[in-house]
Amino acid sequence: MPNKGWILLGVLIVLGILGAMGAVFAWWMATKEPEREPKIEVLAGIGGGLITGIAVGVSALFLEQALSESQKYAAWRANVEIAExxxxxxxxxxxxxxxxxxxxxxxxxxxxxxxxxxxxxxxxxxxxxxxxxxxxxxxxxxxxxxxxxxxxxxxxxxxxxxxxxxxxxxxxxxxxxxxxxxxxxxxxxxxxxxxxxxxxxxxxxxxxxxxxxxxxxxxxxxxxxxxxxx
Structure with a gap:
């Protein structure tokens, strides 16, 4: 995976951790301060959205990596087949x-x-x-x-x-x-x-x-x- 890909993956992981923390905090507030329900819903929504986005982003990165490796293998195999x-x-x-x-x-x-x-x-x-x-x-x-x-x-x-x-x-x-x-x-x-x-x-x-x-x-x-x- 290129360096930029690793950097992006690191950023996504950090955001995912923050999203998870937000979701946990929203759950804690719901149990301790149910009167703040609107804020809790917003916080939970942000956390859930971040987690979903991270999952999609990470999947896309690994799919890109898999396609890149597949293309490299295909090129290597073609070169072997034509070489004398x-x-x-x-x-x-x-x-x-x-x-x-x-x-x-x-x-x-x-x-x-x-x-x-x-x-x-x-x-x-x-x-x-x-x-x-x-x-x-x-x-x-x-x-x-x-x-x-x-x-x-x-x-x-x-x-x-x-x-x-x-x-x-x-x-x-x-x-x-x-x-x-x-x-x-x-x-x-x-x-x-x-x-x-x-x-x-x-x-x-x-x-x-x-x-x-x-x-x-x-x-x-x-x-x-x-x-x-x-």
């Missing part, structure tokens, strides 16, 4: 549901705990991104580049990981989940990926190096040093 490269992208507490990130460069993005369920992230470059604890269930991640990304505690259950690059990605064996994820022979897994975990969660699909459910560094044919080879 957003290094260090961080949505903060903004809602990113429905934004199509496919093909965008999101190097070093801060997406910790982000809700990206069902999100469009095809061929998205997430090199060095922090996706720890992110919700990626059912996300469309075909060809996505997670080179050196932090996926510890991320949930990729049911995600499309065909030809995705997880070279040097940080994966927590216990907390990062891939239940029902879809892969192909070119899904590139990091050195620390455990065959047993992949076998138990991903349909059998043996890559060139014998790693069931894709390829494993350093034998990934589609990816090398975080870049596509063909």
């Amino acid at each position: 490269s957003i290094p260090g992208f961080s949505p903060g507490d903004r809602d990113i549901a429905g934004i199509n990130f496919s093909g965008k460069s999101l190097h070093n993005a801060d997406l910790r705990g982000a809700d990206l369920r069902g999100a469009q992230l095809r061929d998205t470059d997430l090199t060095g991104a922090n996706l720890s604890g992110a919700k990626l269930q059912g996300a469309h991640l075909i060809g996505a580049n997670f080179y050196e990304a932090d996926l510890s505690g991320a949930h990729l259950d049911g995600a499309e990981l065909q030809s995705a690059n997880l070279t040097h990605a940080q994966i927590n064996v216990e907390a990062t989940t891939f239940h029902g994820a879809m892969v192909d022979s070119h899904t590139c897994w990091p050195e620390g990926a455990q065959q047993e975990k992949v076998d138990s969660t991903i349909p059998n699909n043996e890559g060139p190096d014998g790693f069931t459910g894709g390829e494993k560094v350093p034998h990934c044919m589609l990816w090398k040093d975080g870049e596509r080879t063909r």
